[in-house]
Amino acid sequence: DSGVTQTPKHLITATGQRVTLRCSPRSGDLSVYWYQQSLDQGLQFLIQYYNGEERAKGNILERFSAQQFPDLHSELNLSSLELGDSALYFCASSVGAGIGIEQFFGPGTRLTVL
Amino acid sequence: GQQVMQIPQYQHVQEGEDFTTYCNSSTTLSNIQWYKQRPGGHPVFLIQLVKSGEVKKQKRLTFQFGEAKKNSSLHITATQTTDVGTYFCIIMEYGNKLVFGAGTILRVKS
Numbered sequence: 751d752s753g754v755t756q757t758p759k760h761l762i763t764a765t766g767q768r769v770t771l772r773c774s775p776r777s778g779d780l781s782v783y784w785y786q787q788s789l790d791q792g793l794q795f796l797i798q799y800y801n802g803e804e805r806a807k808g809n810i811l812e813r814f815s816a817q818q819f820p821d822l823h824s825e826l827n828l829s830s831l832e833l834g835d836s837a838l839y840f841c842a843s844s845v846g847a848g849i850g851i852e853q854f855f856g857p858g859t860r861l862t863v864l
Numbered sequence: 865g866q867q868v869m870q871i872p873q874y875q876h877v878q879e880g881e882d883f884t885t886y887c888n889s890s891t892t893l894s895n896i897q898w899y900k901q902r903p904g905g906h907p908v909f910l911i912q913l914v915k916s917g918e919v920k921k922q923k924r925l926t927f928q929f930g931e932a933k934k935n936s937s938l939h940i941t942a943t944q945t946t947d948v949g950t951y952f953c954i955i956m957e958y959g960n961k962l963v964f965g966a967g968t969i970l971r972v973k974s
Contacts (some may be wrong), residue, residue, distance in 0.1 A: 752906070752908075783962070792964060792967055793907070793952065793964040793967070794964070795961060795962040795964065798962075805960060806959060806962070807961070808961050808962065840906060840907070842907075847960075852897075852909045852912070853907075854909070855906040855908070856906065857905075857906055858906055
């Protein structure tokens with residue numbers, strides 16, 4: 751158990767819908783990262799927040815957005831869902847935000863878009 | 865953006881054989897991290913390499929960072945069934961964007 755929690759574990763929805771994935775970092779961690787893992791694209795970095803502020807942006811689609819709240823939990827919002835958005839979404843957290851910080855991954859949310 | 869090539873994509877070994885995965889970049893890296901993901905699980909941090917030519921060991925695992933800091937390897941001696949999973953390297957490119965290698969899937973036959 752990494753100490754990072756993600757809800758829900760599974761989510762099944764239809765194309766065109768909007769969903770919200772939630773992540774609670776380890777106690778004391780200020781950074782939250784979001785990743786997408788699909789069979790054909792492997793692990794892709796989406797976005798990083800540090801202490802409430804966006805710090806780095808990866809391959810995140812415009813239909814996706816995220817935020818980190820004052821209590822440091824984070825949410826990833828996915829809208830206008832397409833079949834290709836079906837994937838495992840991981841959240842990770844770390845103490846700091848700099849280079850070479852060890853990340854602790856949550857168990858992931860499996861999203862299925864039908 | 866910066867790319868990192870990881871090879872091989874897949875390796876199936878007999879228990880007791882050695883295993884190596886490689887990550888190669890066209891540019892000099894500030895550091896590189898290695899993670900392991902068990903089947904059905906989430907990535908777990910293994911190690912970070914920072915210095916040119918650095919070699920670190922964790923029991924049967926040996927990690928190396930090239931002299932030019934453009935490549936890295938993870939070597940497992942005498943694989944066991946508990947070693948199965950996917951091994952990833954991660955680099956950081958300009959703008960703090962994290963880039964994953966494609967991963968090497970290791971299967972071990974007992």
